[in-house]
Amino acid sequence: MGRETCWKNSPTERFLSCLKREWLISICFIKPETAIADIHAYIGYYNTQRIHVKIFDMTPIEFEKGLS
Known part of the structure; x- marks a missing residue:
């Protein structure tokens, strides 16, 4: 088994950085269900509405559709 590259975690680390x-910002969740629902809402926003400069000012969904 070879060494893993640090670039494999890069997309996940970038996403979590943006999420935080x-x-x-300054949200305190009382119930885990509330936190899970809010994070799911952010994932939907991140993939379908948030513009990413690195992928030519498109959302990730738009970019993926353009590749197929």
Whole structure:
């Protein structure tokens, strides 16, 4: 088994950074269900509405559709 590259975690780390910086600023959740629902809402926003400069000002969904 070879060494793993640090780039494999890069997309996940970037997403979690955005989640913390843009969505979860000073939010305190009382119930885990509320936190899960809110994070699911952010994932939907991130993939379908949030514009990404690195992928030519498109959302991830738009970019993926363009590749097929």
